[in-house]
Amino acid sequence: xxxxxxxxxxxxxxxxxxxxxxxxxxxxxxxxxxxxxxxxxxxxxxxxxxxxxxxxxxxxxxxxxxxxxxxxxxxxxxxxxxxxxxxxxxxxxxxxxxxxxxxxxxxxxxxxxxxxxxxxxxxxxxxxxxxxxxxxxxxxxxxxxxxxxxxxxxxxxxxxxxxxxxxxxxxxxxxxxxxxxxxxxxxxxxxxxxxxxxxxxxxxxxxxxxxxxxxxxxxxxxxxxxxxxxxxxxxxxxxxxxxxxxxxxxxxxxxxxxxxxxxxxxxxxxxxxxxxxxxxxxxxxxxxxxxxxxxxxxxxxxxxxxxxxxxxxxxxxxxxxxxxxxxxxxx
Numbered sequence: 281x282x283x284x285x286x287x288x289x290x291x292x293x294x295x296x297x298x299x300x301x302x303x304x305x306x307x308x309x310x311x312x313x314x315x316x317x318x319x320x321x322x323x324x325x326x327x328x329x330x331x332x333x334x335x336x337x338x339x340x341x342x343x344x345x346x347x348x349x350x351x352x353x354x355x356x357x358x359x360x361x362x363x364x365x366x367x368x369x370x371x372x373x374x375x376x377x378x379x380x381x382x383x384x385x386x387x388x389x390x391x392x393x394x395x396x397x398x399x400x401x402x403x404x405x406x407x408x409x410x411x412x413x414x415x416x417x418x419x420x421x422x423x424x425x426x427x428x429x430x431x432x433x434x435x436x437x438x439x440x441x442x443x444x445x446x447x448x449x450x451x452x453x454x455x456x457x458x459x460x461x462x463x464x465x466x467x468x469x470x471x472x473x474x475x476x477x478x479x480x481x482x483x484x485x486x487x488x489x490x491x492x493x494x495x496x497x498x499x500x501x502x503x504x505x506x507x508x509x510x511x512x513x514x515x516x517x518x519x520x521x522x523x524x525x526x527x528x529x530x531x532x533x534x535x536x537x538x539x540x541x542x543x544x545x546x547x548x549x550x551x552x553x554x555x556x557x558x559x560x561x562x563x564x565x566x567x568x569x570x571x572x573x574x575x576x577x578x579x580x581x582x583x584x585x586x587x588x589x590x591x592x593x594x595x596x597x598x599x600x601x602x603x604x605x606x607x608x609x610x611x
Contacts, residue, residue, distance in 0.1 A: 284350055288359070289319050296357065308335070401451075407422065414563055415563060454502065468534070479606060482545065493521060517567055
């Protein structure tokens with residue numbers, strides 16, 4: 281068994297790659313080619329992890345490089361994607377190339393190379409504002425941003441190869457993952473990094489939307505559970521905590537843990553267009569429990585607080601905090 285992880289240099293991908301190595305899997309990490317020879321967050325991994333990794337630097341948009349990377353691999357965990365919603369308003373065509381064409385490159389190569397399993401990464405954003413809660417896998421898909429539209433297209437491309445060619449594909453649909461290493465464009469690192477830099481009048485977008493936050497350790501375990509389960513082939517599976525909380529309440533909880541009083545200021549640049557804002561997300565994770573035996577370890581209010589504490593501990597380390605520009609809005 282040899283596993284290729286695309287997007288291994290990113291937030292979730294680096295955590296997933298490290299956990300797979302720790303569990304004894306043979307792992308190849310697909311990282312985005314760059315002139316700095318950076319492996320992204322994998323550069324911060326321990327030597328015990330890095331010494332056991334095979335690293336392939338390429339571009340998910342290049343079908344030839346993707347196929348070359350997949351040669352000899354039995355399983356592919358496909359995480360490589362553009363994920364920032366604000367940037368998708370700015371440059372939507374890059375999301376088509378990376379998210380849809382990149383996924384096509386993966387599943388086409390999987391078909392040609394007879395790969396045993398592809399786990400394609402979706403997102404809860406494909407559901408848009410909840411029409412009913414909690415959101416199960418049968419909920420309608422609503423493209424409320426160019427990003428979510430591109431992920432709907434990528435999901436359907438992946439599933440079409442399962443239906444057309446019996447390519448063994450599973451779709452994992454994580455809800456809002458948070459934790460160490462997350463980009464400051466996401467709301468939890470935005471709040472923590474501003475407070476940690478002594479800013480108590482913090483800038484946010486809308487604070488009324490609700491989210492189902494999933495600690496990165498739970499998301500990683502979800503990926504591995506999907507990969508290891510034969511029952512997941514051809515299925516879309518939500519991975520979430522089944523706990524709904526507003527952005528405002530999240531900010532208050534972080535402030536309470538960090539022992540500060542907050543004043544929240546609305547930053548117009550951080551607001552989504554009215555019809556693009558996803559107002560409510562709340563995960564029904566029953567299918568993951570039934571099919572995979574997966575359970576969130578950081579679920580409900582108590583688990584969310586533990587996950588926030590672990591995230592705060594990481595971000596308030598000076599070496600980690602110095603990597604973030606708390607005073608600059610990150611698209």
